[in-house]
Amino acid sequence: MKTELLFMKQEDVIAAGALDMQKILELVEKVFYLQGHEQIINPPKTVFGIPIGEEPQSHFFSMPVYIGGDVNRPGIKWAAESKTNAKTGNLPMGIDMIILSDPVTVQPVAIMDGMVITAMRTAAAAGVAAKYLAPDDAKVAGLVGAGVIGRTMIMALKEVIPSLKQIKLCDLNTEKARNLADEFKGEIEIILSDNVENAVSGADIVATMTTSKKPFVKSEWVKTGAMVIQMSSYEVEAGVVEKSDKIVVDSWEQMKENELSIINQLVKKGSLDEKDIWSLSKVVCGTKPGRENKDEITMFSSRGMGSLDIIIGDYLYKEAMKKGLGQRLVLWDEAKWV
Ligand SMILES: NC(=O)c1ccc[n+]([C@@H]2O[C@H](COP(=O)([O-])OP(=O)(O)OC[C@H]3O[C@@H](n4cnc5c(N)ncnc54)[C@H](O)[C@@H]3O)[C@@H](O)[C@H]2O)c1
Incomplete structure (x- = not known):
C-alpha cells in the first residue's frame, strides 16, 4: 500500500x-x-x-x-x-x-x-509564564536582543499583557533594533536603549533573548516586583536568580541537563534547592501559585520543549x-x- x-x-x-x-x-x-x-x-x-x-x-x-x-x-x-x-x-x-x-x-x-x-512557541512559553507571573498592570518592558526571538517576544507580550504601554529595546546591533522597532510602529511604543542598564532599569518585565556568551543583567537593575524572562542559559547574573522569589522554568527535567544554565549552576553549587524551581506546568495546573503580591520578583527561564x-x-x-x-x-x- x-x-x-x-x-x-x-x-x-x-x-x-x-x-x-x-x-x-x-x-x-x-x-x-x-x-x-x-x-x-x-x-x-x-x-x-x-x-x-x-x-x-x-x-x-x-x-x-x-x-x-x-x-x-x-x-x-x-x-x-x-x-x-x-x-x-x-x-x-x-x-x-x-x-x-x-x-x-x-x-x-x-x-x-x-x-x-520554534520562534513563535519559544516566546509563547514566556508569554504563558508572563500571564501567571508578570506584575498586574505591567506597563514597561525592557527587552535585550532584537533577533528572531526578540520579534516574537514583542508579539507574545503585546498579546498577554494588554496594559503594556512601552518597550525599551537594546541590541549590540543597533540597526537590527531600529528595524525591529520600525516593524511595530503604530502597534506599541518601542524606544531604543543604547545599553542594557537603560533597557532593564525600572522595567516591569525584563526579557533577554541574545546569543551572548556572558551574563549581562545585573541584579541591582531589576526592580522590586518585576518579572525576569531569560531565553538563553546565562544572560542574567547569579544575583538575579538569587534575588528572585519564584523561579519557574519550562521543564526542570530538561533544564537540569544543561550545564550552561545559570539556574542549574546554582543548584550544583548548592546555593539553590531544586525543590524551589518549579516547572510552568505546575503553575498552569494550579498546584503551585503564580504571582501572589506586587513586591515579589518572579523569574522564568526556558530551554525549549x-x-x-x-x-x-x-x-x-x-x-x-x-x-x-x-x-x-x-x-x-x-x-x-x-
Ligand atoms: N529557550 C528556548 O526554547 C529557545 C528557543 C530558541 C532560541 N533560544 C535562544 O534564544 C536566543 C536568541 O535566539 P535568536 O534566534 O533570537 O537569535 P538571533 O541571532 O536572531 O538574535 C540574537 C540577538 O542578540 C544580540 N546580542 C548578542 N549578544 C548581545 C548582548 N550582549 N547584548 C545585547 N544584544 C546582544 C545579537 O546582536 C542578535 O541581534 C539564543 O540564545 C537561542 O539559543 C532559546
Whole structure:
C-alpha cells in the first residue's frame, strides 16, 4: 500500500496559521496543562556539537515527543543552531524541521519547516509564564536582543499583557533594533536603549533573548516586583536568580541537563534547592501559585520543549489539510519486505 506524507514548506506553515500568536499561546498553554496531567512523553533532548573535540561551531538537538489527550500525536523536532550563520547573517542562526507520525500505523504523516514554529512557541512559553507571573498592570518592558526571538517576544507580550504601554529595546546591533522597532510602529511604543542598564532599569518585565556568551543583567537593575524572562542559559547574573522569589522554568527535567544554565549552576553549587524551581506546568495546573503580591520578583527561564513544536505542528498540519496547503510526497508505492 502506498504511503504518502504532507510536505509543508515555510510558506505553507505560515499560511496554515503559524503567525497567529493568540492561537499559539493557547496551544502552548495546553501543552503545560497536559504535561501537568502526565499526558505528555517528552524525554530530555539529546545534543551534540561539531566539530568533535573542538569548540563547537554548530549544535544539533533531537527532540522526540508524544502528546496524548485529544491530540494523540507522536513526532520529533530536529533542531540546529549555527554560529557561522549568526556571524554572517546570511542564514537563520537556528534551522529546524518537524516530523509528525500516525500513532497507530506509525507512518509519517507530515514533515515541515520548524523555524517559524520554534520562534513563535519559544516566546509563547514566556508569554504563558508572563500571564501567571508578570506584575498586574505591567506597563514597561525592557527587552535585550532584537533577533528572531526578540520579534516574537514583542508579539507574545503585546498579546498577554494588554496594559503594556512601552518597550525599551537594546541590541549590540543597533540597526537590527531600529528595524525591529520600525516593524511595530503604530502597534506599541518601542524606544531604543543604547545599553542594557537603560533597557532593564525600572522595567516591569525584563526579557533577554541574545546569543551572548556572558551574563549581562545585573541584579541591582531589576526592580522590586518585576518579572525576569531569560531565553538563553546565562544572560542574567547569579544575583538575579538569587534575588528572585519564584523561579519557574519550562521543564526542570530538561533544564537540569544543561550545564550552561545559570539556574542549574546554582543548584550544583548548592546555593539553590531544586525543590524551589518549579516547572510552568505546575503553575498552569494550579498546584503551585503564580504571582501572589506586587513586591515579589518572579523569574522564568526556558530551554525549549519539543512538545510545544509538536502540538503546533499537529494543529498546522490539520489546518493545511483543510486548506489544501503543502505538497503530497510518496514515501513508497509498495512497501518492501512486508
Ligand atoms: N529557550 C528556548 O526554547 C529557545 C528557543 C530558541 C532560541 N533560544 C535562544 O534564544 C536566543 C536568541 O535566539 P535568536 O534566534 O533570537 O537569535 P538571533 O541571532 O536572531 O538574535 C540574537 C540577538 O542578540 C544580540 N546580542 C548578542 N549578544 C548581545 C548582548 N550582549 N547584548 C545585547 N544584544 C546582544 C545579537 O546582536 C542578535 O541581534 C539564543 O540564545 C537561542 O539559543 C532559546
